[in-house]
Amino acid sequence: MSSHIRRTMPLFPMGTVMKLTDLSARQIRYYEQHHLITPDRSEGNRRLYSLNDIDRLLEVKDLLDQGINMAGIKKILLKDDSQAEKLETKESSAKPKKEFTDEELRKLLRKELINAGRFNRSSEVERRFFH
DNA sequence: ATTCTGACA
DNA sequence: TGTCAGGA
Numbered sequence: 412m413s414s415h416i417r418r419t420m421p422l423f424p425m426g427t428v429m430k431l432t433d434l435s436a437r438q439i440r441y442y443e444q445h446h447l448i449t450p451d452r453s454e455g456n457r458r459l460y461s462l463n464d465i466d467r468l469l470e471v472k473d474l475l476d477q478g479i480n481m482a483g484i485k486k487i488l489l490k491d492d493s494q495a496e497k498l499e500t501k502e503s504s505a506k507p508k509k510e511f512t513d514e515e516l517r518k519l520l521r522k523e524l525i526n527a528g529r530f531n532r533s534s535e536v537e538r539r540f541f542h
Numbered sequence: 543a544t545t546c547t548g549a550c551a
Numbered sequence: 552t553g554t555c556a557g558g559a
Contacts, residue, residue, distance in 0.1 A: 426545080
């Protein structure tokens with residue numbers, strides 16, 4: 412019931428998302444313009460992506476690798492959204508999409524924690540991935 | 543060093 | 552989509 416805040420919490424900068432998804436910054440920003448993702452912004456106007464954003468980008472990459480164009484991807488993903496909303500409104504949300512192994516996340520997140528941890532000590536992130 | 547927006551030889 | 556400029 413609070414997993415939502417976790418998956419929507421703004422966590423990673425562009426560089427990390429690029430490595431995690433294997434997509435270029437250009438592509439990632441392009442998909443945002445097409446409303447496939449809506450990352451938050453830091454005070455310095457830097458994009459901050461959530462775990463949901465990562466999952467969404469990986470779905471986009473899958474469809475892309477399948478030869479589907481932006482129009483098709485939008486149709487598929489935006490349809491998923493309307494369905495997900497109807498489910499949430501009905502109390503029954505089920506979206507188990509863990510595309511990463513804990514090791515992968517820990518490795519890529521360690522650097523984030525070194526920085527974020529400096530300001531946000533013993534944060535939600537640390538408890539989630541290192542305990 | 544990293545990311546951002548706008549633009550296109 | 553890549554890539555470069557000019558800022559933050």
